Amino acid sequence: MSSTRPGGTRERIQAAALELFAVRGVQQTSLRAIAERLGITKPALYYHFGSRAELLHSLVQPVVDDVEMLLAEDEARGDGDARALLARYFDVAVMHRAITTVVFRDPAALAELDLAPRVLAWRRRLTALLAGPDPPLGAQARAMVAIGGMGDCIAMFAHRPVGELRAAVLDAACAALGVQPSP
Structure with a gap:
């Protein structure tokens, strides 16, 4: 045990x-x-x-669980509050930044975990939540830029204080979506 x-x-x-x-x-x-x-x-x-694979899975499973829970809750909520969704997504992503950075820097690990299809499915679900059902291509592109840009900023600016990073990243992601930044 x-x-x-x-x-x-x-x-x-x-x-x-x-x-x-x-x-x-x-x-x-x-x-x-x-x-x-x-x-x-x-x-x-x-x-x-x-095995190392079992150990790696144990490190990644909390990320999977937290993102799946976030998406399920937001899909059930259906309130369309893009900024609030992006804030929750940022919080989950930054909480797991260490393991996601390791996995995405190591293509063999990404393949071993077979995470790419799951991450793409998460992006589709997030896009649907942010852009609505059957959105035009422009709305889908803005949602993808917002989501991907958040992830890139969390990884690239890991040295910045989380509070400062959160505000800047959320404002930028909202701007990509055409959503008003926070006051």
């Missing part, structure tokens, strides 16, 4: 793996390197994660 207490071995393994993945890349990081970083044996690591 895996440790579930905060700061337990499972969480320490995930944190060490994320650090090493960010520096070396997923494919270049072995389970042995992760175990050595933590000062544990490889069998102890295997007790919690049977």
Whole structure:
């Protein structure tokens, strides 16, 4: 049985793996390197994660869960408040920025996780929420620019304070959509 207490071995393994993945890349990081970083044996690591792929999936699953929940809630809400949706999307994206940056910088990891189709489906759903049903191409393009631009800014400006980044990114995404920025 895996440790579930905060700061337990499972969480320490995930944190060490994320650090090493960010520096070396997923494919270049072995389970042995992760175990050595933590000062544990490889069998102890295997007790919690049977493979690097399983470990990687455990790091990505919270992103998947949070984005799916966000989309489901907004699809059910259907209030058409683009700025509020973009704000919620920003918050989820910035919360998971470390793992998404690792995955998108490593094409082999992206392929291993088979995330590309899921991310494209999320973009389609977000576009529908932002541009409405059966929107013209221009509205779809503005929604894609807003969504993609947010992701790019979160990755490229990771060194900026989140509050400052959030305001600037939301204003820019709203401008792409033709939505009034915040007062």
